[in-house]
Amino acid sequence: MRLAVIQRLPWIKEQREQLQSAAHQSTREMVTGESHYVWGVRRRMKVVERPGRAHVELDGERLLLCVAGTTAERRRELLDRWYRGQLRHVIPDQSSRCRCRAEASSA
DSSP, X not given: OHHHHHHHHHHHHHHHHHHHHSOSSOOOOOOXXXXXXXXXXXXXXXXXXXXXXXXXXXXXXXXXXXXXXXXXXXXXXXXXXXHHHHHHXXXXXXXHHHHHHHHHHHO
């Protein structure tokens, strides 16, 4: 076993270098067709250009980004704000569950 590893050591080093130098995630352009993750599930983004207030919503398997002629940076900010809002809805529920468990175990 040791001999097999030693014989393949140059190949192993080369593979490790390639993996470390590879880009792990492509730069997001915030356009239709990109994949974004919501709660660990990959969703395909659809950018909808329409007048009115910009917002993000889940529509079945799609992540809709409704905007009116914005830059990629502005779309990124909008999506980040939406992610944070989603967390705010879940975190209070989680903390109350922890409190209830702690009270039940101390009783």
